[in-house]
Amino acid sequence: MKTLVICSGGLDSITLAHKVAAEHTLIGLISFDYGQRHKKELSYAKKCAKILNVPYDMVDISAVGALLSGSALTDDIDVPDGHYAEDSMKLTVVPNRNAIMLTIAYGIASSRGADAVATAVHGGDHFIYSDCRPDFAKAFQTMQNFALDEHIQLYTPFIEISKANIATQTVPLNVPVIDTWSCYKGGEIHCGRCGTCVERIEAFHIAKVPDPTQYADSEFWIKTTGNTKQGTTS
Numbered sequence: 001m002k003t004l005v006i007c008s009g010g011l012d013s014i015t016l017a018h019k020v021a022a023e024h025t026l027i028g029l030i031s032f033d034y035g036q037r038h039k040k041e042l043s044y045a046k047k048c049a050k051i052l053n054v055p056y057d058m059v060d061i062s063a064v065g066a067l068l069s070g071s072a073l074t075d076d077i078d079v080p081d082g083h084y085a086e087d088s089m090k091l092t093v094v095p096n097r098n099a100i101m102l103t104i105a106y107g108i109a110s111s112r113g114a115d116a117v118a119t120a121v122h123g124g125d126h127f128i129y130s131d132c133r134p135d136f137a138k139a140f141q142t143m144q145n146f147a148l149d150e151h152i153q154l155y156t157p158f159i160e161i162s163k164a165n166i167a168t169q170t171v172p173l174n175v176p177v178i179d180t181w182s183c184y185k186g187g188e189i190h191c192g193r194c195g196t197c198v199e200r201i202e203a204f205h206i207a208k209v210p211d212p213t214q215y216a217d218s219e220f221w222i223k224t225t226g227n228t229k230q231g232t233t234s
Contacts, residue, residue, distance in 0.1 A: 001115045001153070002113065003020045003025065003027060004108060004114045005117075006031075008032075009042055009043065009048070009180065009181050010041060010181060011163075011166065011167070011175075011180045012120035012122055012158060014179070016157070018173040018175050019169065019173055021052050024116075027054065027055070029049040029055070029056050029057075030058075033059070033060045034068070035062040036065070042058055043181075045058075048179065051176065102117065106152060115152065117154055119155075120156075120166075122161055122162065122163060133159075140154060141153070163203035171209060177213065178212045184196050189216055192215030193217050205221075
């Protein structure tokens with residue numbers, strides 16, 4: 001299955017890229033600059049493409065992103081600290097972001113003769129991101145079946161699993177975890193306090209997989225998740 005992967009540079013999408021490279025035919029990675037304050041993630045996506053020896057394209061949709069106001073990821077709004085299950089995390093929603101990216105990716109995939117477009121949405125995203133849920137994926141697939149003459153599969157192998165399950169997969173797939181970026185704040189190192197940092201730390205803890213990531217605050221996640229350092233297996 002010739003597959004184009006949407007890759008942000010984060011843990012999930014880079015793990016997906018390695019999974020596709022191992023199990024299918026990876027024809028390239030595509031990233032989007034939508035004006036996100038943590039756009040340093042894009043350099044990690046580009047590095048992933050180099051490691052996997054596939055083409056890399058970065059699509060600049062920052063002009064569109066500027067119109068999708070009200071998100072802490074694009075506006076001058078403080079990125080909230082805490083767990084994704086908290087109401088404050090709704091500030092990280094960028095309206096229709098995935099639908100926009102997928103539509104562009106499908107056009108590129110069609111022009112390159114791809115069989116599938118892969119995206120790394122996962123079960124943990126379902127709390128607040130409506131365009132990461134199974135119903136959205138099914139509806140988007142139906143829409144694309146009408147939009148194109150050929151059938152291109154929307155490949156979402158993580159959509160029903162947790163981030164801990166993804167962390168577990170980094171080991172057999174030899175994913176260079178240190179070369180992934182998750183933090184929404186885009187500082188020198190991961191903050192350890194924003195929703196995606198908390199989720200990342202917790203995922204490796206539950207999976208009992210070593211996490212080489214350096215965090216400015218490596219203890220905050222314990223308080224906000226109610227976890228203990230002993231944890232459980234996934």
